[in-house]
Amino acid sequence: MFIQIEPESDIPIYAQLASQLIEAIARGKLVSGDALPSVRSLAADLGMNMHTVNKAYHELERKEIIRIVPKSGAIVNPLSKDKIRVDHLERISIEIKPIIIEAIVLGMNPEAINKLISSIILSIKEE
Amino acid sequence: MFIQIEPESDIPIYAQLASQLIEAIARGKLVSGDALPSVRSLAADLGMNMHTVNKAYHELERKEIIRIVPKSGAIVNPLSKDKIRVDHLERISIEIKPIIIEAIVLGMNPEAINKLISSIILSIKEE
DNA sequence: CTTCTGTTATAATAGTATTAGAACAGTTAG
DNA sequence: CTAACTGTTCTAATACTATTATAACAGAAG
Numbered sequence: 224m225f226i227q228i229e230p231e232s233d234i235p236i237y238a239q240l241a242s243q244l245i246e247a248i249a250r251g252k253l254v255s256g257d258a259l260p261s262v263r264s265l266a267a268d269l270g271m272n273m274h275t276v277n278k279a280y281h282e283l284e285r286k287e288i289i290r291i292v293p294k295s296g297a298i299v300n301p302l303s304k305d306k307i308r309v310d311h312l313e314r315i316s317i318e319i320k321p322i323i324i325e326a327i328v329l330g331m332n333p334e335a336i337n338k339l340i341s342s343i344i345l346s347i348k349e350e
Numbered sequence: 351m352f353i354q355i356e357p358e359s360d361i362p363i364y365a366q367l368a369s370q371l372i373e374a375i376a377r378g379k380l381v382s383g384d385a386l387p388s389v390r391s392l393a394a395d396l397g398m399n400m401h402t403v404n405k406a407y408h409e410l411e412r413k414e415i416i417r418i419v420p421k422s423g424a425i426v427n428p429l430s431k432d433k434i435r436v437d438h439l440e441r442i443s444i445e446i447k448p449i450i451i452e453a454i455v456l457g458m459n460p461e462a463i464n465k466l467i468s469s470i471i472l473s474i475k476e477e
Numbered sequence: 478c479t480t481c482t483g484t485t486a487t488a489a490t491a492g493t494a495t496t497a498g499a500a501c502a503g504t505t506a507g
Numbered sequence: 508c509t510a511a512c513t514g515t516t517c518t519a520a521t522a523c524t525a526t527t528a529t530a531a532c533a534g535a536a537g
Contacts, residue, residue, distance in 0.1 A: 224368050231438070235524085235525060235526090236525085236526080237525075237526085241368065242448045242451075245448070245451055245452055245455055246448075247449050248455050249451045249454050249455050252399065261481075261482060261483080262483070263441045263481085263482080263483090264481095270528080271527085272527050272528075273483095273527095273528095274525095274527075274528090275525080275526060275527080276524075277483075277484090278481080278525085278526095280483095280526080284455075288452075288455055288456070289506075291483075292482090292483085292535090293375055293482085293483055293484075293534075293535095294481090294482050294483050294533070294534040294535055295481095295482060295483075295535055295536085296481095296482065296535090297483090301375075302456070302457060303456070303457040304457060305457060305459050305462075306457045307456050307457040307458050307462065308456075308457075309485085311456045311457075312458075314465070315449060315452065315453045315456065315458070315466070316466060316470065318452075319446065319449045319453075319466070319467070320448070320470050321369045321372070321373075321468070322442060322445045323444045323467060323470050323474075324369075324372055324373050324376045324474060325372055325413065325415075325442065325445075326434075326442045326446075327376050327471070327474070328372055328375050328376050328415055328429055329413075329415070329429075329430070329434050329435075329438045329442065330429060330430035330431060330432060330433045330434040330435075330438075331434050331439075331442070332432050332469065333467075333471055335432075335434065336467060336471075337464055337467065338477065339439070339443060339446070340446070340450060340460075340463060340464065341460065342461075342465070343446070343450050344450065344454070344460055347451060347454070349514060350408075362493085362494060362495090362496085363495080364495085388512075388513060388514080389513085389514070390512085390513080390514090391497075391512095398495080398496085399495060399496050399497075400496095400497095400514095401494095401495075401496075401497090402494080402495060402496080404514075404515090405494085405495095418514075419504090419513090419514085420502095420503075420504095420513085420514055420515070420516075421502070421503040421504055421512090421513050421514050422503080422504055422505085422512095422513060422514075423504090423512095423513065423514080424514090442530095
């Protein structure tokens with residue numbers, strides 16, 4: 224697996240894992256219908272506990288990015304191309320708002336913010 | 351003070367406070383050079399502990415949004431209009447990246463993301 | 478049927494969040 | 508000058524989260 228965990232980060236490792244799995248989906252390394260590794264095998268693979276991987280998976284399930292089939296496994300949900308549900312948009316909005324405000328206070332104007340986001344999107348698709 | 355804390359939120363109250371102070375600066379309710387209330391008085395005002403307010407202030411100091419003068423008080427830093435320092439840009443980038451990725455996975459295209467951010471910026475300046 | 482799956486439960490450890498109380502030393506206003 | 512106010516530092520208690528460790532359970536899959 225293409226996961227790199229930084230144990231010394233102040234970001235919990237279950238959150239790092241969840242984040243990198245989302246990134247893998249965004250990059251097309253994981254596509255709709257793909258099965259994720261079992262919590263036990265991925266935990267062994269990454270040298271962490273089964274429950275930590277399980278927590279990351281449930282984080283992704285809560286965001287409806289994967290689906291967990293009890294006693295069976297987890298698979299990547301169909302990603303709605305160029306559509307977004309209102310509740311998802313709401314969550315993204317709540318998550319992103321404080322950062323936008325911080326950016327403004329630190330001196331970024333709307334164009335600069337837009338430019339930053341464009342470069343982030345490019346960096347995802349390229350790397 | 352124009353602060354509203356939600357004690358039942360899963361966001362720590364020191365983080366809520368820090369966030370709302372940044373927002374107050376973004377809205378111009380607090381401007382460069384303004385003195386923040388003392389940690390004791392704001393804590394009493396909001397019904398929370400002095401140390402919790404202190405933690406929020408140090409969070410803002412870490413982000414270089416305010417300056418804390420030991421044994422004296424905290425004042426709002428000069429906000430660099432339409433300029434942003436590289437290290438600040440770097441931090442904003444790291445903070446915003448996982449959310450952008452989540453937005454993409456949930457079906458937002460670059461235009462939709464840009465539109466969302468524009469509406470957030472508008473909502474800050476209007477309300 | 479046996480192995481693999483997520484689920485659930487208990488438990489221990491470490492760290493964070495929040496509150497409390499107190500003392501200390503520099504700042505400031507009367 | 509002095510008294511009130513300031514952030515700082517310390518100890519300490521409580522609650523919650525994060526992480527790991529075992530173990531047992533019951534459904535899925537070969």
